Amino acid sequence: MKFMHLADLHIGKNVNSYELIEDQSYILDEILNISDSNNVNVIVISGDIYDKKQPSEKAVSLFDNFLTKCSTKGKTVIAISGNHDSDERLNFGSRIFSNNNLYITGLYSGEVPFVELEDEYGPIYFHMLPFIKASLVKSYYPEEFEDEETNSYQKAVDVALKHPGLDYKARNVLLAHQFVAGSTDPLLSDSEDATADVGTVEKIGTNIFDAFDYVALGHIHIPQQVGRENIRYSGSPLCYSASEITREKSVPIVEIKEKGDVSIELIALKPLRKMRKIKGELSNLISAARALDPHERSDEFGKNGPLEDYIFATLTDEDEVPNSYDKLKDIYPRLMSLTFENSRTKALAKAEISDISTDKSFVDLMSDFYKQILGTEIDEEDFDCLKEVAKEAGIINEAD
Known part of the structure; x- marks a missing residue:
């Protein structure tokens, strides 16, 4: 079985006020071309399909267009929700979609659903674990959380994965959207730090994924493996912050033959605009x-x-x-x-503000500050501008 691993599309995202919908449309077509040239008929998407829980009309239309192209080409799409997605919206129509080989799980309802596919080596199971919180899992299995010390994301994911009734002898693939760490934390980018989403999610160790031949992770935007090679963040298909510029974006193509025989090829993505x-x-x-x-x-x-x-x-x-x-x-x-x-900017970064008396007038206070930071007197034009800003802010009045 050969499949492509995507995540963190963030369709509809704006960066520094620039709308990226054209870039996202281009890269999704590029991804489809890669899947065709590599004979990939299964695409998994591990969450954060949209950038907002209420995506724009353009964003919804683009994802609809992508799914339509996949269906037309006879590709199977298996997707889960991420923390940026609206689980209810993604879940809408999921039973109808499955009739067209489009499997989407937006809501965790006490079970981890799976899609069974078949190839020459037998059945292969794709388990779909959307973004969850410990409290949600606890609401379904309170008896598992009687010890408050175990009330964590590690425990929640472990409990959730116990209930699909895994066949450990079969080939199993997991889609998950959580913060998973190996012996070291995964590399983060500013596009995660800015939302503070990653920082609020407790770490999950890789040991709870031993039953799976491949773990297709979403949540982190830099492509990387976690712990072992077959536990991997695909990363976002485009750069969403300056901190990602030096990180080449790629898409993993995973081939699983017999149980335990897994190979991964990373195909570089070429964006419309870098x-x-x-x-x-x-x-x-x-x-x-x-x-x-x-x-x-x-x-x-x-x-x-x-x-x-x-x-x-x-x-x-x-x-x-x-x-x-x-x-x-x-x-x-x-x-x-x-x-x-x-x-001047370097001096400003190193400067220590000291010995500026708050008893002084605004004029003297700003003059002292300017001289201490930049080592020179403030000129009349700059000072007039500063006074106008201070007046608008209500710091000084018109008489000062």
Whole structure:
């Protein structure tokens, strides 16, 4: 049995106010092309299909289009909900979908359902464990949680997995959307830290997955194995933060022959637009951008070329450059952020604020602060601007 492992699609996600629906549509088509070229007829999706519990019309339409294409091509899709998904919405129509080889489990109802498929080696079972909380499992099996010390995610998942009635001699695959750690914690990215979702989920050890030939995990956006090779986060198919730029996105294709005979191939994903970091003085960045071939298709850039990529820029100019954001955005229309790194910002990062008396007037207080941080006097234009902001904030009144 050969299948493809996806997770954390986050359809409908915006990054730094940029809508990524076109990029997501492109990468889903790319994924389908990879499945065709590798003779993959089963696709598993381990949660966080959508980015929000109430996805936009565009997001729902895109996922519907993806499922329709899968069905037309005769592919089986097996999916579970993640913590970003609405379990009720994903569960809607699931019994009808199953008639078209689309199996979706959004709600945990005391049992872990499975899909039985068949190949030349016999049956193979895909067990579907959506995102759960310990309290939900406890509501179905209170007797398992009489010892309060065992009231944890580790215990909850362990209890949940006891109740499908696993055939340990058969080939078993598990879809799960939880925070699983091996001897070390998995690598995280800013797109998880920003939501604080990962930090609120207790760790689950890998030892409770011994019955499974492969564990298809969702929840972490960086592709990686956990503990052993066949317990794996597929990662998100696209970068959703600057911290993921150096991590190549891929899709695992898993082949299971006889029991215990598992092979995994990671196929790199080429996005429509990459996320990139650039750094330097503004004039040099502009010159370098103008020298680029806008139709370049190298691995360094996305399929749409270097000038269409999402850019995180850092300027190192010592002197202030007026309208620097607008000047750079004229060349890179998808400029995601602009930061500054020079002697002043470095001094500011290292500065310790001390000996500034709060008894002083606003004018003297701000003058002292400016001098201590930047080592120079504040000029009249900057100070007038600062006073206007302070007035709007109600810190000082019009008479000051």
